[in-house]
Amino acid sequence: MSRYWSATVRSLTPYVPGEQPKLPNLVKLNTNENPYGPSPRVLAALRAEVGDMLRLYPDPNCDRLKEAIAAFHRLEPAQVFVGNGSDEVLAHVFLGLLKHEHPVLFPDISYSFYPVYCRLYGIEYRQVPLTESFEIRVDDYLRPNGGIVFPNPNAPTGRPLALAEIERLLRASTGSAVVVDEAYVDFGTESVVGLIARHPQLLVVRTLSKSHSLAGLRVGYALGQVELIEGLNRVKDSFNSYPLDRLAISGAAAAIEDRAHFEENCAKVIATRTRLVSELGSLGFEVLPSTANFVFARHRGHRGADLAARLRERSIIVRHFSKPPRIEPFLRITVGTDAQCAALISALRAIVA
Numbered sequence: 001m002s003r004y005w006s007a008t009v010r011s012l013t014p015y016v017p018g019e020q021p022k023l024p025n026l027v028k029l030n031t032n033e034n035p036y037g038p039s040p041r042v043l044a045a046l047r048a049e050v051g052d053m054l055r056l057y058p059d060p061n062c063d064r065l066k067e068a069i070a071a072f073h074r075l076e077p078a079q080v081f082v083g084n085g086s087d088e089v090l091a092h093v094f095l096g097l098l099k100h101e102h103p104v105l106f107p108d109i110s111y112s113f114y115p116v117y118c119r120l121y122g123i124e125y126r127q128v129p130l131t132e133s134f135e136i137r138v139d140d141y142l143r144p145n146g147g148i149v150f151p152n153p154n155a156p157t158g159r160p161l162a163l164a165e166i167e168r169l170l171r172a173s174t175g176s177a178v179v180v181d182e183a184y185v186d187f188g189t190e191s192v193v194g195l196i197a198r199h200p201q202l203l204v205v206r207t208l209s210k211s212h213s214l215a216g217l218r219v220g221y222a223l224g225q226v227e228l229i230e231g232l233n234r235v236k237d238s239f240n241s242y243p244l245d246r247l248a249i250s251g252a253a254a255a256i257e258d259r260a261h262f263e264e265n266c267a268k269v270i271a272t273r274t275r276l277v278s279e280l281g282s283l284g285f286e287v288l289p290s291t292a293n294f295v296f297a298r299h300r301g302h303r304g305a306d307l308a309a310r311l312r313e314r315s316i317i318v319r320h321f322s323k324p325p326r327i328e329p330f331l332r333i334t335v336g337t338d339a340q341c342a343a344l345i346s347a348l349r350a351i352v353a
């Protein structure tokens with residue numbers, strides 16, 4: 001605490017990202033990264049970008065990347081907003097679209113950055129409890145609000161909300177923005193991008209950190225009708241004109257254009273997830289149905305914190321949340337390679353035996 005801090009800084013409770021340990025030989029299943037590398041076309045694009053041109057600023061509009069993203073989703077480039085990771089995109093969304101008279105609504109168990117943005121920007125919010133089975137119930141959101149935001153599938157539960165239910169929400173809630181955070185959608189959830197044309201209040205947020213294996217490049221984007229995107233551009237151009245550098249623009253465009261590599265990696269993760277869920281089940285874990293690249297699992301006989309600590313002793317790291325108390329028994333486990341998941345299962349077998 002310094003006397004030079006503003007009142008805003010004093011009141012913040014910053015988000016704590018999952019650990020990025022510097023230790024070698026870890027089985028790292030704690031931050032939902034992709035266990036497989038990015039497309040070779042990304043690496044070639046990055047190398048081509050390293051040179052004299054780096055003395056020049058990048059394109060502030062990131063046209064090359066917006067065109068690639070628009071073609072991927074069959075939208076117009078003017079319907080695409082890009083940012084330095086979807087965390088930055090979400091920050092602009094909270095300030096630009098979710099700050100209104102009524103509180104913004106999001107699930108009580110969800111991406112823990114949402115309340116952090118609210119506190120940063122002085123946005124009122126209400127956390128809507130998930131059901132007993134950790135599901136989002138649309139009817140709970142049908143009340144006056146300054147916007148609605150949730151991940152689909154939800155994080156850290158991994159549970160998806162059906163497309164028809166999201167459409168029901170969109171039909172009933174037209175007065176404020178509805179933001180669907182599709183960070184994990186490519187691992188088996190139906191996307192709502194196809195609903196954008198019919199719903200002017202819908203904004204879809206995506207990232208290249210998970211399904212495109214580019215967490216290290218920091219690229220995220222949002223899709224919506226042009227008016228919503230223009231609002232985000234106004235925030236971005238009041239904050240940082242060049243959120244993506246030349247390498248990020250070029251590498252991200254190459255990743256989006258290599259659809260085959262992306263599809264192959266997603267399919268491998270999904271196949272491993274199926275095996276992981278069944279093996280966790282045979283060790284006595286209850287695993288919530290997941291359509292993400294992670295699973296959320298608890299064991300009747302063991303506390304979540306103890307399991308995480310004992311895995312750590314064996315150089316395996318997973319994510320554990322002590323709050324809210326309802327999710328204390330759970331571990332959030334990223335789906336790794338088959339070999340990483342086999343190491344996890346054999347460690348857990350020894351721990352819970």
Ligand SMILES: Cc1ncc(COP(=O)(O)O)c(C=O)c1O
Pocket residue numbers: 031032084085086087088111151155181183206207208209215219220
């Ligand atoms: C639900 C959700 N949204 C957004 C993000 C942010 O991703 P990034 O900033 O890497 O694009 C994450 C990261 O884990 C996430 O879990």
